[in-house]
Amino acid sequence: DTGVSQDPRHKITKRGQNVTFRCDPISEHNRLYWYRQTLGQGPEFLTYFQNEAQLEKSRLLSDRFSAERPKGSFSTLEIQRTEQGDSAMYLCASSLASDKYYGYTFGSGTRLTVV
Amino acid sequence: TQLLEQSPQFLSIQEGENLTVYCNSSSVFSSLQWYRQEPGEGPVLLVTVVTGGEVKKLKRLTFQFGDARKDSSLHITAAQPGDTGLYLCAVSDDMRFGAGTRLTVKP
Numbered sequence: 001d002t003g004v005s006q007d008p009r010h011k012i013t014k015r016g017q018n019v020t021f022r023c024d025p026i027s028e029h030n031r032l033y034w035y036r037q038t039l040g041q042g043p044e045f046l047t048y049f050q051n052e053a054q055l056e057k058s059r060l061l062s063d064r065f066s067a068e069r070p071k072g073s074f075s076t077l078e079i080q081r082t083e084q085g086d087s088a089m090y091l092c093a094s095s096l097a098s099d100k101y102y103g104y105t106f107g108s109g110t111r112l113t114v115v
Numbered sequence: 116t117q118l119l120e121q122s123p124q125f126l127s128i129q130e131g132e133n134l135t136v137y138c139n140s141s142s143v144f145s146s147l148q149w150y151r152q153e154p155g156e157g158p159v160l161l162v163t164v165v166t167g168g169e170v171k172k173l174k175r176l177t178f179q180f181g182d183a184r185k186d187s188s189l190h191i192t193a194a195q196p197g198d199t200g201l202y203l204c205a206v207s208d209d210m211r212f213g214a215g216t217r218l219t220v221k222p
Contacts, residue, residue: 004157033210042121042203042212043158056210091157095207101165102207103148106157 004107006092012113013082020078021110025094032075033104034067035091036060043091049075050097082114118142119204119213127219131193136216138204139186145208147187149178152201152215194220 005024013019025032031050035043046065047057051072061067064082069075079086089111093104120139128134138147146165150158162171164180164187171178175198177190191198201215 035212040214040217042205042214044212045210048210093157101146101163103150103160103163103205104158104207105160106150108155109157111155 004092004094004105006090006107006110008110009108010111010113012115015082015084015114017082018078018080019082019112020076021090021092021112023075023077023092023107025074025092026105027073029094029096029105030072031095031097032069033093033095034075034077035093037089037091037109038087046077079112082112084114087112087114119206119211121202121204121213121216123216124214125217125219127221128194130195130220130222132220133190133192134194134218135188135190136202136218137186137188138213140206141185143184144206145184146206147180147184148205148207149187149189150203150205150212152203153199158201158203158212191218194218196220196222 007022033048034046037043045058047067049069064080067077089109091109093106095102095104122137148163149161152158162178167182167184169180175192179188203215205212
């Protein structure tokens, strides 16, 4: 297993366009998380899945954002009608729910720039 | 929701110096994680602390969990330029991260 993979690494889009990011977690991990990180800040929680069920969503996840994990494996995060304020690093992480004191394994992130 | 406060926000030191960074909250945690993040990459897990008063060592890094499990510290001995990065504390209970301490170690 090569860890958590995110694609693309970088995305530049024009304001108003839709973008979709993909995350492939560690195969045996049943939990998958999405975070957003802006310059000088720590990661901010967006949402997480256990298997295919989306269990929690942050109020940061406006109605322009949608995340899916259709088969409990990879996940996608879509942003519709992008705004300049959406520019950030989008991080995906995975973990094993049965590990009581788990930490997360993060991917390298997708850097989104909205121009 | 637990607020995690990290201090200092920035720290710039010379190679060979020692340093301590802090993570504080008014809430009690069941466990706390420390991560290190380099520019353009995701955070990498360093350690998880679980028991109040617990001390864990990772080479030159010493992590301590407060007796009341509300705070934690990370001490680095004889810092090296390779220690440069953003140090983040996190609580998996509510998936929250602190804002981090950005450490620069100058050769």
